[in-house]
Amino acid sequence: DGGITQSPKYLFRKEGQNVTLSCEQNLNHDAMYWYRQDPGQGLRLIYYSQIVNDFQKGDIAEGYSVSREKKESFPLTVTSAQKNPTAFYLCASSFRLAATYNEQFFGPGTRLTVL
């Protein structure tokens, strides 16, 4: 059953701690993305990757880091430098980054709450 999995579904973190959100896809997609969703704000792009060992900052990358060591995995680390980390985080993938193929498929999301 192909798709995108994100874990955990809910995550609680104390202020000052780093936390890593998992994203795995078995769709054989080259491109992967991380978005942040806040009420009334839509989706905002944090980081994206078009190929293994390569990634670029999106619109709101400050306080976040990523890695892309395997095609199927794109973990996101929310660092203590992120000033307002409580949000819903969505991972997505697409066949390729080129415009013609950029229909994106989304995972179920991780809701991060900083206590």
Add this chain to the structure above:
Amino acid sequence: AQSVSQHNHHVILSEAASLELGCNYSYGGTVNLFWYVQYPGQHLQLLLKYFSGDPLVKGIKGFEAEFIKSKFSFNLRKPSVQWSDTAEYFCAVNYGGSQGNLIFGKGTKLSVKP
């Protein structure tokens, strides 16, 4: 700056009413256009998309959208909504040359009263 505007934050309709959700984008060049839907507790999923050709696009569950290039618009329509259409709807645009990235609107919540 490239942007996407969705005119309505929250729309409330009765079942069988007609729906039109507005979406406008800011750029005049080549664009690819999408509507995504997020049902309560479910994944964000693609409703329909426009890349080229016929500007009237049909999607899943009876939804359609019309691309009007002169108005920079891609409005979503459904002739008769059902309670199960209650969800949040997002318009998204890929601007040519933006390396495949999507710019999302802020979303419109649709509540359908039974």
